[in-house]
Amino acid sequence: MSSGGGLALAGQSGNRRWWLFVAAVVIAALPLVFQDSYWRTNLIVCAINIMLAIGLDFILGYAGQLNLGHSAFYGIGAYASTLLIMKLGVPFWMAFVCAVVLSGAAGMALSIFAVRLRGHYLAIASLGFAVIVHQVLLNWISLTQGPLGIYAIKPPPDIALPGLPVISFGNTANMFYLVAAFAFLFYLLLDQLVRSPIGETLTAIREDEVSAASFGINCTAWKVFAFGVGSAIAGAAGAFYASFVGTLVPDAFIITESFTILAMVIVGGMGTLIGPVWGAILLTVLPELLRGFGDLRLVLYGAALTLVVLFLPGGLVQAVQILRARFGLLRTAGDAGMRR
Amino acid sequence: MLTIVLQQGINGIVFGSLYVLVALGLTLIYGVLVQINFAHADIVTIGAFAAYFFTFLFGGNYLVSIGIALMVGAALGWLVNATIFAPLRERGSELLPLIATIGVSILLQNAMLLWFGPIPYAFDSPYSNEVIRLGGGTFITWQNLIIIGVSAVTIALLYAFMKFTMMGKALRAVAQDRETAGLMGINPNQLIMLTFVIASALAGMGGAMLGPILVLTPFAGTSVIVKAFAIVIIGGFGNVEGTIIAGLAVGLVESFATQLVNPGLTDLIVFTLLLLMLAFRPTGLIAEKREENV
Numbered sequence: 192m193s194s195g196g197g198l199a200l201a202g203q204s205g206n207r208r209w210w211l212f213v214a215a216v217v218i219a220a221l222p223l224v225f226q227d228s229y230w231r232t233n234l235i236v237c238a239i240n241i242m243l244a245i246g247l248d249f250i251l252g253y254a255g256q257l258n259l260g261h262s263a264f265y266g267i268g269a270y271a272s273t274l275l276i277m278k279l280g281v282p283f284w285m286a287f288v289c290a291v292v293l294s295g296a297a298g299m300a301l302s303i304f305a306v307r308l309r310g311h312y313l314a315i316a317s318l319g320f321a322v323i324v325h326q327v328l329l330n331w332i333s334l335t336q337g338p339l340g341i342y343a344i345k346p347p348p349d350i351a352l353p354g355l356p357v358i359s360f361g362n363t364a365n366m367f368y369l370v371a372a373f374a375f376l377f378y379l380l381l382d383q384l385v386r387s388p389i390g391e392t393l394t395a396i397r398e399d400e401v402s403a404a405s406f407g408i409n410c411t412a413w414k415v416f417a418f419g420v421g422s423a424i425a426g427a428a429g430a431f432y433a434s435f436v437g438t439l440v441p442d443a444f445i446i447t448e449s450f451t452i453l454a455m456v457i458v459g460g461m462g463t464l465i466g467p468v469w470g471a472i473l474l475t476v477l478p479e480l481l482r483g484f485g486d487l488r489l490v491l492y493g494a495a496l497t498l499v500v501l502f503l504p505g506g507l508v509q510a511v512q513i514l515r516a517r518f519g520l521l522r523t524a525g526d527a528g529m530r531r
Numbered sequence: 532m533l534t535i536v537l538q539q540g541i542n543g544i545v546f547g548s549l550y551v552l553v554a555l556g557l558t559l560i561y562g563v564l565v566q567i568n569f570a571h572a573d574i575v576t577i578g579a580f581a582a583y584f585f586t587f588l589f590g591g592n593y594l595v596s597i598g599i600a601l602m603v604g605a606a607l608g609w610l611v612n613a614t615i616f617a618p619l620r621e622r623g624s625e626l627l628p629l630i631a632t633i634g635v636s637i638l639l640q641n642a643m644l645l646w647f648g649p650i651p652y653a654f655d656s657p658y659s660n661e662v663i664r665l666g667g668g669t670f671i672t673w674q675n676l677i678i679i680g681v682s683a684v685t686i687a688l689l690y691a692f693m694k695f696t697m698m699g700k701a702l703r704a705v706a707q708d709r710e711t712a713g714l715m716g717i718n719p720n721q722l723i724m725l726t727f728v729i730a731s732a733l734a735g736m737g738g739a740m741l742g743p744i745l746v747l748t749p750f751a752g753t754s755v756i757v758k759a760f761a762i763v764i765i766g767g768f769g770n771v772e773g774t775i776i777a778g779l780a781v782g783l784v785e786s787f788a789t790q791l792v793n794p795g796l797t798d799l800i801v802f803t804l805l806l807l808m809l810a811f812r813p814t815g816l817i818a819e820k821r822e823e824n825v
Contacts, residue, residue, distance in 0.1 A: 257626045304810055310625050311567050311768070315760045316809050319802040322757055326799040446757070450633050457630055487645060493638030500631035501618060 211379075218371045222364035231363035235435055237475045238370040239428045242377055244455040244467035246424035249381050251453075252461035253390060254417035255397030257310065260301070260317035261452050263324035264422035266444030268294040268429025270328060270335060273344050273439055278334075283347045287430045294426020295419045302418035306411050321446045328441035340440035347434050360434075370431050377424050382464055384420070393417055454496040460506030469507050534668040539786045545675045547782020548682035549744075552737035554759040554766070554774050555689065556730030562706040562769035563726045565625075566616060569632040572756030573639035574607045574731045578738025579747055580647065583654045593656050597681060597739040604735015605728045611635065612727035617720070636753075643749035656743040678740045685733065686775065693771065702726065706769065758798075761805040 225231055247261045272290035275281040281289070305316045328335050335341065346360040347369065360366045384390055395403040396410050404410050433439050451474070459470020474492065481488040503509055553575055560568050578600035585596040615635060619628045658673035665671060693699040704712040705722045713719050738752065745751045762781050766773030784804070785797045792800070 257629065304806070308809060311561075311565075311629065312764070312809065314567070314626075314629060315764055316806065318757065319761060319805045319809075322798060323802045323806070326796070326802070330793075330795045330799065447637075447753075450637060453630065453633065454637070487641075489641035490638055490645065493634045493636070493641060496634030497615070497631050497638060498634075500627050500634060501615070504622075504624075504627060 215375070218368075218375065221371075222367050228363055231367060233476060233479055234367050235363065235370050237472050238367065238374045239432050239435075240452070240455060240471040240475050241374045241468050242370075242424050242428040242431075243452045244459065244471040245374075245378055245381055245464055246421040246428070247452050248421075248456045248459075248461055248464065248467040249384075249424075250417050250421035251456060252463070252467075253385055253393045253397065254414055255393075256302075256414060256418065257314040258317045258418070258421070259314050259446070259449050259453070260319075260321035260324075261422070261425055262444045262446060262448035263317075263321040264294040264298055264425035265429045265432070265448065265452075266324055266328060266441070267297050268426030269433040269439055269444070270429075271426070272430035273341055273433045274334065277341065277344070283345075283434065287347075287427070290430040291423045291426045294429065295423030298422025298425075299415050299419040301422075302415040303411075306414060318446060318449075321444075321449055325441055325445055328444065335439075335441065338441065340438055342438050344433050344437045344439065346437075366435055370435070373427060373431070377427070378464065378468065381420075381424075385464060389413075451492070454492060458495055458499050458506050460508030463508045466506050466508040473507070535790060537665075537667060537669045539790045540783065541669065541671055541675065543783035543786035544779060545678050545782070546744075546785060547779035548679055548686075549737050549741050550755070550758060550762055550782055551686060551775050551778030552682055552733045552740075553755055554762040554778050555686070555771065556733045557759055557763045558766070558769055558771060558774045559726050559730045561763065562771075563702065563709075563723055564616065564620075565769075567629045567632070567760075568611060568616075568727075568730075569629060569756075570607075570611050570615075570635040570639060571731070571734050571759070572752035573636050573643075574604050574611075574734040574752070575738040575741065575755055576643065576749060576752035577607060577639070578604045578735030579654070579742035579745070579751060580643070580652075580738075581735065582739035582742055583652055583747060587654075593658065594677070597736055600739035601732045601736040604738070605732040607735070608727040608729075608731025609724065611731070612724055616723070616727070620723075640749050640753070647749055649748060652747040654742040654747045659743055674743060681736070681740065685736065689729070689733075690771070698722075698725070758801060761801055764805055765808050 221234055222231055225234060243261060243265060246264075247258060250256050250258045250261075268290040271293045272283075272286040275286035275289055276283060301317065301320050305313050308316055329337055331337070332339075346366060349360065350358040352358075358365050360369060385393075392403070392408055392413055395406070395408060396413055400410050429444075432443075455470040455474050456467045457470070458474060459468065460466025474495070478488040478492065481491065499506055505512070553571070556574075557568065557571055560566060560571075581603040582593070582596035582600045585591040585599045586593050591599070611632070615631050616628055619631060656674045658677055661673040662670045663673065663676065691699075693703060701712065701717045702722050702725070704715065704717060705719050709719050712722075737755075741751070741755060745754070758781060762777045763774055765781070766775070766777035781801055781804075785801060788794075788797045788800050
């Protein structure tokens with residue numbers, strides 16, 4: 192099994208650069224295909240959701256920690272960057288970095304705190320953390336203006352390169368390129384991580400913590416690390432969300448938001464990186480296409496999550512594998528015959 | 532001041548006993564199956580709606596509606612186990628059933644939103660306005676008296692069932708060691724089903740009594756369930772006595788926090804308690820055998 196998997200990976204890695212190139216071209220072309228602001232908005236939301244989903248997948252799918260508080264790190268990133276900009280006059284990109292660091296630190300803090308806990312206990316602890324963050328945002332009115340929300344948040348500052356026209360992020364196409372570029376960057380980063388020995392270490396911890404520890408792996412440190420990386424990416428998503436939408440209310444980061452992100456990871460296929468990307472795209476775009484059906488679309492959201500867990504636990508990735516096995520069967524059989 | 536303390540004490544016990552009803556279901560399921568049912572929240576909500584529609588559409592008696600909600604809850608518990616937990620049990624995953632029930636919860640909430648709409652229902656129990664004056668300026672409504680009475684009787688019956696009947700003993704045996712219990716001729720699948728039915732009946736019943744207190748919307752159960760999770764952890768997962776104590780304690784803490792601090796901060800206080808508990812005493816108030824998750 193392992194040698195076969197290794198061969199398959201070796202075969203894929205030649206294709207990998209090609210696929211990344213295709214992905215970059217598609218990202219570049221998307222705003223040109225979708226000119227109206229409604230669909231461009233959806234594209235940006237897609238990119239933000241992809242960041243959230245791959246970050247959660249790194250924690251859940253690779254490190255095996257069920258984090259039901261991802262919305263909290265998303266919210267911390269959004270509020271931290273916005274408050275730094277609006278209350279202290281910090282420049283956007285510095286505030287962005289602070290938001291990422293702060294969300295990552297919050298994730299690590301929760302993880303250190305909950306490191307003795309596994310499975311259901313961690314799930315409830317992270318859920319409790321999300322409730323606390325939401326309540327703080329709601330009740331610390333002097334800082335966050337509570338349920339009234341924060342308005343008129345500016346988009347990221349224009350970039351003026353010499354000899355080029357000024358790039359303004361008030362323009363939805365430019366904003367999409369910015370957010371998508373970061374989503375792409377985070378994808379590459381996580382992709383490198385999970386392919387490195389770190390990825391194997393995390394998988395070992397996920398599968399059997401005691402055996403992993405017996406190999407001299409410091410499980411605590413790696414779990415905290417994974418939690419930190421995943422929540423830092425959620426913080427980045429939050430900072431982009433705030434600067435794109437322009438208003439912040441605590442209810443944007445209510446615990447159901449965690450469940451939505453979880454659904455993207457599961458429907459796409461947890462434990463793979465490309466799965467949550469497709470899950471995020473599908474569960475962002477599909478509800479928009481079904482908008483005519485009103486509230487029914489969220490019913491479908493729940494149904495999709497349940498049915499995938501019951502019948503297709505590998506998500507979309509598994510569905511593709513099944514299809515590929517069915518239609519690619521003849522070809523691989525032919526290849527094998529040729530080799531013989 | 533004494534009046535306030537007594538009055539808030541009564542209110543706290545009213546809320547606390549309802550939390551106990553909801554949290555006991557979670558604890559029972561966890562004890563037998565080591566699984567969390569997220570859809571428990573929606574069984575509470577559906578119980579509340581069942582009671583509402585029975586009393587206001589069909590003109591039924593409120594006390595009878597509690598029984599109706601109990602039956603509706605039991606049926607839903609059977610359904611959730613048959614469709615989600617039983618098929619997933621063979622796969623032996625720790626987290627998949629939890630995630631699946633989050634899906635069920637999203638599904639049920641939004642289905643209710645579709646049918647019942649987002650506007651809160653005014654579920655006024657006929658007993659809410661009848662007041663019994665106690666000494667020292669304190670009072671209790673008939674509704675609250677019903678809540679405390681029904682909860683106390685139910686909890687006592689459940690306790691007796693677990694302690695003294697053959698089936699209750701079998702249930703505890705399954706909770707301790709499912710395989711050995713199976714070898715002793717106990718059918719674990721039947722008992723797991725029974726646990727779900729009892730747990731969800733409690734939730735439905737709790738919903739019928741919470742209905743007049745909460746803002747009755749399709750999302751009413753969620754606010755209760757996150758507190759129930761906190762209670763279950765504070766009490767020690769799977770520990771019935773701990774859950775009862777923790778439930779009453781959370782009800783009291785909440786009611787005094789509302790009076791003395793700020794109503795907006797009650798959830799904050801309860802969940803900070805939860806995290807502190809997890810940090811310093813993760814086995815719960817009453818430490819028990821279960822160590823593998825801690």
